[in-house]
Amino acid sequence: AQKVTQAQTEISVVEKEDVTLDCVYETRDTTYYLFWYKQPPSGELVFLIRRNSFDEQNEISGRYSWNFQKSTSSFNFTITASQVVDSAVYFCALSEAGNTGKLIFGQGTTLQVKP
Amino acid sequence: EAGVAQSPRYKIIEKRQSVAFWCNPISGHATLYWYQQILGQGPKLLIQFQNNGVVDDSQLPKDRFSAERLKGVDSTLKIQPAKLEDSAVYLCASSLGDYSFTDTQYFGPGTRLTVL
Numbered sequence: 258a259q260k261v262t263q264a265q266t267e268i269s270v271v272e273k274e275d276v277t278l279d280c281v282y283e284t285r286d287t288t289y290y291l292f293w294y295k296q297p298p299s300g301e302l303v304f305l306i307r308r309n310s311f312d313e314q315n316e317i318s319g320r321y322s323w324n325f326q327k328s329t330s331s332f333n334f335t336i337t338a339s340q341v342v343d344s345a346v347y348f349c350a351l352s353e354a355g356n357t358g359k360l361i362f363g364q365g366t367t368l369q370v371k372p
Numbered sequence: 373e374a375g376v377a378q379s380p381r382y383k384i385i386e387k388r389q390s391v392a393f394w395c396n397p398i399s400g401h402a403t404l405y406w407y408q409q410i411l412g413q414g415p416k417l418l419i420q421f422q423n424n425g426v427v428d429d430s431q432l433p434k435d436r437f438s439a440e441r442l443k444g445v446d447s448t449l450k451i452q453p454a455k456l457e458d459s460a461v462y463l464c465a466s467s468l469g470d471y472s473f474t475d476t477q478y479f480g481p482g483t484r485l486t487v488l
């Protein structure tokens with residue numbers, strides 16, 4: 258069965274520290290997409306990145322970077338030089354080719370960045 | 373481009389009452405999703421529409437929940453009668469294509485429901 262696990266429930270760091278959010282997934286499909294969303298206190302889920310199962314290249318966007326490793330079924334998210342505005346709940350999600358497009362979400366990781 | 377709109381943002385009701393939520397997706401998006409997010413958990417799909425047809429409602433508690441998407445645009449989600457365990461945030465999302473697993477879903481701000 259498909260599943261997404263975010264083992265870190267809460268992480269607290271001091272501003273300017275680097276932080277990595279872990280995501281491990283399970284799927285029987287060979288074709289799938291992985292996503293990261295940010296949910297600030299306002300509640301809206303903000304799309305961050307989409308990665309397909311055939312593209313294992315790491316991605317960097319400003320202070321954000323993502324490491325996708327099929328061998329370990331992981332899709333980890335790193336924030337470099339964290340800022341207070343990064344404080345939010347972050348969700349990893351899976352979409353499978355054999356499905357209708359619905360997203361399977363992890364439980365989320367709450368990141369608190371202290372000044 | 374306007375994002376996904378939802379209303380109301382907050383709703384407090386007594387158990388056994390009825391409640392309805394409204395969603396207006398991004399213009400031109402064919403697929404619309406309703407997710408339920410219980411506190412401390414990730415969102416879970418309730419129902420998925422492509423245009424005005426239902427694609428997936430396998431997780432919708434049909435004895436109390438109903439949803440419709442008239443004319444393939446706006447959608448309403450109704451709960452009747454509400455139970456305490458329905459307290460959650462109800463998120464609406466839309467995507468451009470025809471229920472493709474490759475599409476990015478864009479979410480609205482959600483409706484926070486509290487059932488007393």
